[in-house]
Amino acid sequence: xxxxxxxxxxxxxxxxxxxxxxxxxxxxxxxxxxxxxxxxxxxxxxxxxxxxxxxxxxxxxxxxxxxxxxxxxxxxxxxxxxxxxxxxxxxxxxxxxxxxxxxxxxxxxxxxxxxxxxxxxxxxxxxxxxxxxxxxxxxxxxxxxxxxxxxxxxxxxxxxxxxxxxxxxxxxxxxxxxxxxxxxxxxxxxxxxxxxxxxxxxxxxxxxxxxxxxxxxxxxxxxxxxxxxxxxxxxxxxxxxxxxxxxxxxxxxxxxxxxxxxxxxxxxxxxxxxxxxxxxxxxxxxxxxxxxxxxxxxxxxxxxxxxxxxxxxxxxxxxxxxxxxxxxx
Numbered sequence: 001x002x003x004x005x006x007x008x009x010x011x012x013x014x015x016x017x018x019x020x021x022x023x024x025x026x027x028x029x030x031x032x033x034x035x036x037x038x039x040x041x042x043x044x045x046x047x048x049x050x051x052x053x054x055x056x057x058x059x060x061x062x063x064x065x066x067x068x069x070x071x072x073x074x075x076x077x078x079x080x081x082x083x084x085x086x087x088x089x090x091x092x093x094x095x096x097x098x099x100x101x102x103x104x105x106x107x108x109x110x111x112x113x114x115x116x117x118x119x120x121x122x123x124x125x126x127x128x129x130x131x132x133x134x135x136x137x138x139x140x141x142x143x144x145x146x147x148x149x150x151x152x153x154x155x156x157x158x159x160x161x162x163x164x165x166x167x168x169x170x171x172x173x174x175x176x177x178x179x180x181x182x183x184x185x186x187x188x189x190x191x192x193x194x195x196x197x198x199x200x201x202x203x204x205x206x207x208x209x210x211x212x213x214x215x216x217x218x219x220x221x222x223x224x225x226x227x228x229x230x231x232x233x234x235x236x237x238x239x240x241x242x243x244x245x246x247x248x249x250x251x252x253x254x255x256x257x258x259x260x261x262x263x264x265x266x267x268x269x270x271x272x273x274x275x276x277x278x279x280x281x282x283x284x285x286x287x288x289x290x291x292x293x294x295x296x297x298x299x300x301x302x303x304x305x306x307x308x309x310x311x312x313x314x315x316x317x318x319x320x321x322x323x324x325x326x327x328x329x
Contacts, residue, residue: 001070001096004032005063007056008320010274012301017114018136018167026272026302027056029063030317031092033070041099042313043092044277046245047084051271052199052223053246054082083224083248090249091280100309101283106290107132109163110297114139116148122156125297132161132191132293137178138169146181153189163295165194168220172197172204179212187213191292194241195219199227202234209238217241217267225252232261241295243271244281253288263288269295272302275316279307 009027016023028046045063047053062085066074075089095101109132110125112118118135125133135152137145149164156162170178175196182190192215197205199221209216217239222228225248228240247253257263268281268290278296285294307313 001093002034002068003070005029006321007060010302010320012272013303014301016301017139023272028274029059029088030274030276030320031088032317033092033096035096039097040310041092041096042276042317043088043095043280044245044274045085045088046271046273046277048246048271051220051243051246053084058082059085080224080226080248084246086249087245087247088277090251095280099313100307101279103279103282103306103308104286106285107293108297109134109293109295111295111300118152119148119155122152126157126160130297131159132163134163134165134295136167137164138166142174142178153185161191162189163191163194165219166196168195168198170196175208179208179214182214183212190214192217192239195221206234209236215239224248225256229256232256239265239267241267241269243269244284245271245273245277250284264291266290267292267295270298272298274320275304275307276313278304282306
């Protein structure tokens with residue numbers, strides 16, 4: 001299988017503030033495969049080293065080292081410390097001769113800006129049909145964020161639910177104070193809190209999950225399939241937020257599901273990947289059958305259109321190739 005690749009850097013439509021800092025752009029690698037019959041497939045490597053994946057440099061080094069002809073054995077040998085590359089090459093290989101995909105429609109969760117801007121933003125999301133929202137916390141003081149959240153919950157119509165995401169920014173004291181405060185609110189208003197403590201503090205995360213009424217979801221703790229495997233073995237009682245573009249080869253998740261991982265514990269979410277990875281994920285969702293609104297309502301920062309024709313793929317390849325090509329093979 002012949003292949004080509006290039007590195008892209010695309011600025012976000014506006015900066016995204018999180019507890020880990022401000023995102024201003026997204027980088028990745030687009031892959032294009034072609035078999036002897038001339039059939040085309042596409043993939044995307046979109047690492048986020050701050051979330052526990054390989055660096056973009058490590059992914060570039062892999063692409064530079066691989067031969068001009070790919071085989072299933074070469075792709076299967078990509079090491080586990082390159083999970084974004086595993087996803088990109090596996091989905092690219094699987095797509096050859098199968099594009100365009102037939103994609104399903106799934107309810108989405110819309111990400112709101114951190115801070116008081118959320119008080120105005122949810123209105124537009126509501127008008128667009130969103131009934132689940134996600135709000136980043138841990139960016140400001142707990143007192144300030146709780147005051148905003150109380151006002152936000154008072155504004156949201158009945159039937160609308162909210163997810164909070166701390167991105168591992170709280171310490172134990174702050175997390176306990178927050179969860180006690182959240183326990184005062186009706187359970188149906190707040191679905192869960194994502195990653196209240198750093199990923200390495202697994203014992204404290206388990207104590208939080210067992211000590212409060214509000215569910216706790218893991219995010220940065222389960223970036224890769226190996227991490228999810230370990231938490232599943234510990235019988236984690238909460239939820240897992242999975243970013244498929246960072247997780248590794250999709251077959252890894254299929255294996256865990258076959259071994260008894262409940263679909264009800266999985267929440268699928270965006271890593272601000274590009275259109276090629278996003279379309280591959282939505283194709284995989286037809287196998288994974290999500291049970292919760294998808295965390296892909298992020299077009300305010302990186303608008304992504306699902307690709308529904310081969311012409312769409314070619315146009316996306318050309319668009320980003322022309323935009324900011326750094327390497328090519």
